[in-house]
Amino acid sequence: MANKKQDTILDVGLLKRLIYYTKPYKKVFIGVFFAVILLAAFSSAIPYITQYVVDHNVTNRDPEGFLFLIVIMLGLLKHKRCSSYFLFIMLDGWGKMWLKIFG
Numbered sequence: 599m600a601n602k603k604q605d606t607i608l609d610v611g612l613l614k615r616l617i618y619y620t621k622p623y624k625k626v627f628i629g630v631f632f633a634v635i636l637l638a639a640f641s642s643a644i645p646y647i648t649q650y651v652v653d654h655n656v657t658n659r660d661p662e663g664f665l666f667l668i669v670i671m672l673g674l675l676k677h678k679r680c681s682s683y684f685l686f687i688m689l690d691g692w693g694k695m696w697l698k699i700f701g
Contacts, residue, residue, distance in 0.1 A: 626692050633685040640678035647671050 620627060647667060655664035 623692065623695070626688060626695075630685060630688045630692070633681050633688060637678065637681040637685060640674050640681060643674055644671060644678070647674065 647670060651664060651667045651671070654660070655667060
């Protein structure tokens with residue numbers, strides 16, 4: 599049998615070469631990474647707040663707590679939309695950069 603290279607999920611050599619080419623775009627990668635994290639956090643927080651509002655404020659008929667949590671949920675929705683927009687703008691600009699370089 600000939601020397602056969604073992605297939606692995608992560609090729610470290612290839613990853614190092616890819617990281618070398620992404621160094622000029624480090625700020626873009628960091629911005630996109632944080633936008634994705636914020637978007638995931640906002641998206642997963644909204645159902646929990648909705649559950650809390652229904653379980654504690656609607657069933658107990660607490661209008662002040664209900665209004666407070668609705669304002670928080672609207673703020674989270676606003677931040678989710680802003681994060682989505684920021685992510686779209688970052689990825690669009692990044693894609694246009696790549697098209698200029700390789701297009």
